[in-house]
Amino acid sequence: MLTAGEIIDEKYExxxxxxxxxxxxxxxxxxxxxxxxxxxxxxxRQEYAGYEELRQRCIREADILxxxxxxxxxxxxxxxIEKDYLLIIMEYISGHTLKELLNTCGVxxxxxxxxxxxxxxxxxxxxxxxxxPVIYRDLKPSNVMRKxxxxxxxxxxxxxxxxxxxxxxxxxVCLGTRGYAAPEQYTAGGQSDERTDIYCLGTTLxxxxxxxxxxxxxxxxxxxxxWNPALSPGLEEFIMTCTRRNPEExxxxxxxxxxxxxxxxxxxxxxxxxxxxxxxxxxxxxxxMAMCVWTVCFCRIAIKDTLLDAVRIYVEQAERSENGKRxxxxxxxxxxxxxxxxxxYESLLTQYVRTNDFQVGDAVELMNILEMAxxxxxxxxxxxxxxxxxxxxxxxxxxxxxxxYFFHMGTVEGKKAAQVWFEDAVHAPGNSLPASxxxxxxxxxxxxxxxxxxxxxxxxxxxxxxxxxxxxxFDTLCQLNSVTIHENSTPSQAAAVYMISAEVAVEIGSxxxxxLTEGGISGEKxxxxxxxxxxxxxxxAAGESESNTDxxxxxQRDQHRITILEKFREKEEIDNxxxxxxxxxxxxELAENGLRQGGEQMG
Numbered sequence: 220m221l222t223a224g225e226i227i228d229e230k231y232e233x234x235x236x237x238x239x240x241x242x243x244x245x246x247x248x249x250x251x252x253x254x255x256x257x258x259x260x261x262x263x264r265q266e267y268a269g270y271e272e273l274r275q276r277c278i279r280e281a282d283i284l285x286x287x288x289x290x291x292x293x294x295x296x297x298x299x300i301e302k303d304y305l306l307i308i309m310e311y312i313s314g315h316t317l318k319e320l321l322n323t324c325g326v327x328x329x330x331x332x333x334x335x336x337x338x339x340x341x342x343x344x345x346x347x348x349x350x351x352p353v354i355y356r357d358l359k360p361s362n363v364m365r366k367x368x369x370x371x372x373x374x375x376x377x378x379x380x381x382x383x384x385x386x387x388x389x390x391x392v393c394l395g396t397r398g399y400a401a402p403e404q405y406t407a408g409g410q411s412d413e414r415t416d417i418y419c420l421g422t423t424l425x426x427x428x429x430x431x432x433x434x435x436x437x438x439x440x441x442x443x444x445x446w447n448p449a450l451s452p453g454l455e456e457f458i459m460t461c462t463r464r465n466p467e468e469x470x471x472x473x474x475x476x477x478x479x480x481x482x483x484x485x486x487x488x489x490x491x492x493x494x495x496x497x498x499x500x501x502x503x504x505x506x507x508m509a510m511c512v513w514t515v516c517f518c519r520i521a522i523k524d525t526l527l528d529a530v531r532i533y534v535e536q537a538e539r540s541e542n543g544k545r546x547x548x549x550x551x552x553x554x555x556x557x558x559x560x561x562x563x564y565e566s567l568l569t570q571y572v573r574t575n576d577f578q579v580g581d582a583v584e585l586m587n588i589l590e591m592a593x594x595x596x597x598x599x600x601x602x603x604x605x606x607x608x609x610x611x612x613x614x615x616x617x618x619x620x621x622x623x624y625f626f627h628m629g630t631v632e633g634k635k636a637a638q639v640w641f642e643d644a645v646h647a648p649g650n651s652l653p654a655s656x657x658x659x660x661x662x663x664x665x666x667x668x669x670x671x672x673x674x675x676x677x678x679x680x681x682x683x684x685x686x687x688x689x690x691x692x693f694d695t696l697c698q699l700n701s702v703t704i705h706e707n708s709t710p711s712q713a714a715a716v717y718m719i720s721a722e723v724a725v726e727i728g729s730x731x732x733x734x735l736t737e738g739g740i741s742g743e744k745x746x747x748x749x750x751x752x753x754x755x756x757x758x759x760a761a762g763e764s765e766s767n768t769d770x771x772x773x774x775q776r777d778q779h780r781i782t783i784l785e786k787f788r789e790k791e792e793i794d795n796x797x798x799x800x801x802x803x804x805x806x807x808e809l810a811e812n813g814l815r816q817g818g819e820q821m822g
Contacts, residue, residue: 221246221261227306228299231257242273247311257296260307274305280376281307283353291342291372312372317360317427327427329450333480336424338371339363340477343420347413347473354411358419359399360426398433399423402464414466417476421461421469428454453483456542479541502529530557534566546570547588554592558601559608564616572623577633582624606647614647618660625663626718631675638667659715662699666692666726674730689730689738693745696723700748704783713787720752720780721799728803731810742811746804753781753800 221244225233231248237258238245248259262277264270284295297308317335321327327335339358346353355373364372401418403411422433422440429446440462443455457479463469470476504525530553537549553563571577571585593600606613621640624633641664645657652660669692700723704716727734727745734740785793 220244220263221259226251227259228297230297231259231308233259243277248308256311256313258293258309258311260309262305264303277305277307283376284309287346287349287353289342289345290370291338291345293372293374312364312366312374314364314366314372316374317363317365317423320365321360321427321430326430326447329428329454332424332427333454333483335363335365335371335427336420336480337477339373339420339423340473340480342371342373343413343416343473344477347416352413354413355416356404356411356419357396357399358416358423359396360423363423396434398435398438399426401466403466412466413473414469414471417461417469417473418463418466420473420476421458424454425458425462428458451483457483526557527560527562529553530560530563534562538566538570543584547584547591550588551592551595554588554601555595558592558598558604559612561609561612564605564612568616568619568623572620572627575627575629577623577627579628579632582628582636585620606643610648610651614644614651617641617644617647618652618656621660621663622718625667626722631670634667634670635675638664638671641667655712655715659699659702659719662695665695666699666722669695689733690740692726692730693734693738693740696726697748699723700751704780706783706786708783708787710787713784716780717784717788717792717796720784721796723748724752724796724799724803728799728806731803731807732813735810735814742807745807749800749804749807751780753797754779 221227221233223233223235227233227248230250230252232251234247234249234256236244237247242262244261244263246259246261248257249255250257260277262270262273278298278300281295281298284292293312294310295307296310299306299308315323317327343355343358346355355376357375358373362373362375364374366372399419399422401411401415403415425440425443426432428443428450431441431446433440440458443450443458444452457476460479461469461476470479533549533553533556537546537553540546540549550563550567553560557563567585567588571581573581589601593603598604602613602616605616617640621637621644624637624640627633628636641660644652645660645664650657673688674692699719702716702719704713708716727749731745734745735742781793781796784796788796
C-alpha cells in the first residue's frame with residue numbers, strides 16, 4: 220500500500236487515497252516536475268489473493284483505454300508494472316461519482332438524470348462503434364463521474380472487453396455488479412454485446428431516479444412511477460425497455476436508446492395533449508366551415524384541405540412513433556377522418572408490408588387498424604369505402620398486401636392468405652388494376668388457391684374444384700414465367716420479373732416429383748421453364764438442341780433473362796436466383812432418376 224508523500228517511479232508523488240475497492244486502491248498523485256494531478260490505480264499482490272488474474276485485467280483495461288479518444292473517457296498516461304504491484308497512471312477527473320451525488324442529494328431530478336443518460340449513450344455509442352466494439356459491462360453510478368462543468372466521464376474499465384462475437388461463449392459469467400448487470404452476465408454460456416450495456420444503463424437510471432439500489436434485494440426493476448408518480452410515462456417505458464430480460468426486446472443500439480431518451484417529450488402526456496389539441500382545432504375549424512358550406516362554394520375545398528392537414532399530422536406521428544399501440548391509434552384516427560385517402564394506405568404499406576420482412580405480427584397489426592377504424596367511426600368498413608370512392612387506390616392496396624403475403628412473408632400460410640387479397644384486387648370496380656398487374660394477380664390467385672387445396676392438404680378448401688391439379692399448376696407457372704424484360708424496363712418491372720423467376724424456380728424444385736407423376740409433365744418441359752430464367756453450363760448443349768422448339772423471339776433466346784436482371788438487381792440477389800434455379804434443376808434430376816430406377820426395378 221502506498222503512503223502520502225511517497226515518490227513513485229521518480230515521477231509521481233502520492234497525495235492521498237481517493238477510493239478503495241475490493242480489488243484495487245486509487246490515489247491522488249501529482250507529477251513532481253509538471254505539477255499536474257493524476258489518478259493512480261494500485262493493484263497489490265499482498266492485498267488480493269487473485270493478484271495475477273486482476274493484474275491481467277488491469278493491463279487489459281489500460282490497453283483498451285490507450286486506444287480510445289473521447290471526452291467522456293479518462294486518458295491513460297502511464298503504466299508501471301513491478302513484481303508485486305501494478306500502477307496505472309490516469310487523467311485525474313475532478314468531480315463526484317453519481318453514487319456520491321445520490322448519497323448526498325437524494326434522488327435525482329428527471330431532467331438532470333435524462334441529460335446524464337443522453338451523455339452516457341454518446342459514450343457507449345463511441346465504445347460500441349470501435350473496431351472491434353468495446354463492451355463496458357459494469358455501468359453503475361459509482362463508475363460514472365460528473366465533472367465540475369457538468370460533463371459525464373465513464374471510469375473503471377476493469378470488466379470491459381473487446382467484443383469477439385459468437386466465438387466467445389462464456390466471457391461474461393460473474394463479471395459486472397449484481398443488480399446492475401444484465402441476465403446474460405450470470406448465465407453459463409452467456410454472451411454480452413452492446414445490449415448488455417443498455418441494460419446496465421436502464422438499471423443505473425432506475426437507481427438515480429428512485430433511490431432504490433438494484434444491488435439490494437429483491438433485485439427487481441419495477442416501473443419507476445410506482446415509486447414516484449410524477450416521473451413521465453415515457454421515461455418509465457424507456458427504462459422498462461432497457462431492462463428487458465431478453466436482449467432482443469431491448470433497444471438494439473446505444474444510438475437508438477439515445478435518440479429515444481432525447482425525444483422523451485414526444486412520449487409524454489403533455490406532448491400528446493398538445494398534438495391532440497392541434498387536431499381538435501383542425502376539427503373545430505372543419506365544423507365551423509361546414510356550417511357555412513351552403514353559402515360559400517370554395518369551403519368544400521378548404522374543408523378537404525383541412526382534413527388532409529389533420530390526416531398528415533396523424534400519419535407523420537404514426538411513422539415517427541416507436542410505440543406500436545400509439546402507431547396504430549394514429550392510423551385509426553387518420554382513417555376515421557378520411558377513409559379514402561391515398562396517403563394513409565401508402566404509409567400503411569411502407570410501415571407494415573416490408574420487402575422480405577412481412578411478419579405475422581405486422582399482418583395482425585395492419586388488420587387491427589383497418590377493422591378498428593371502421594368500428595370506431597360507426598360507418599362501413601374503411602376498405603369498402605375506399606373500394607367505392609377510390610377503386611384504383613383500393614385495387615393497388617389489395618394487390619400490394621397480396622404481394623406481401625405471397626412473396627415477402629416467405630411461408631406457406633402467407634401464400635394461402637394472399638388469395639383473398641388478389642381476388643379483391645382483380646374484382647375492384649372498373650378493372651382498376653393496370654393490365655400487367657391484373658394478369659399477374661390472376662395467376663398469383665390461382666397459385667394461392669392451389670396452396671389452399673391439394674398442395675398442402677390433399678383436399679379442396681378454396682371453395683372450387685381444382686381440376687386436373689398439378690397439370691393446371693404447371694400451366695399457371697408457365698403463363699407466369701412468360702413474363703418478358705428488356706433493357707428499357709423500369710425498376711418496378713424488373714422487381715416483378717425477379718420475384719416471378721424466383722417463384723417459378725422454387726415451385727418446380729419443390730414439386731418436381733409431383734409434376735412428373737401426378738401432373739404427367741415431362742422433365743424436358745420442366746427444365747425448359749428453368750432455362751427461361753437461367754441456362755446453366757451443364758445444360759447449355761441441351762438448350763441448343765431444343766432451340767427449334769423455342770417460340771420466343773431470337774433476341775430473347777440470345778440474351779437470357781438473368782443477364783438483363785443483373786443490370787437492375789444486386790449481385791447477392793442474382794446469385795440467389797441462380798442458386799434457386801440450379802437447386803431446382805438438381806431436384807428435378809433426382810426426381811427423374813428416382814422414377815427411372817423405380818421403373819427398372821418394376822421391370
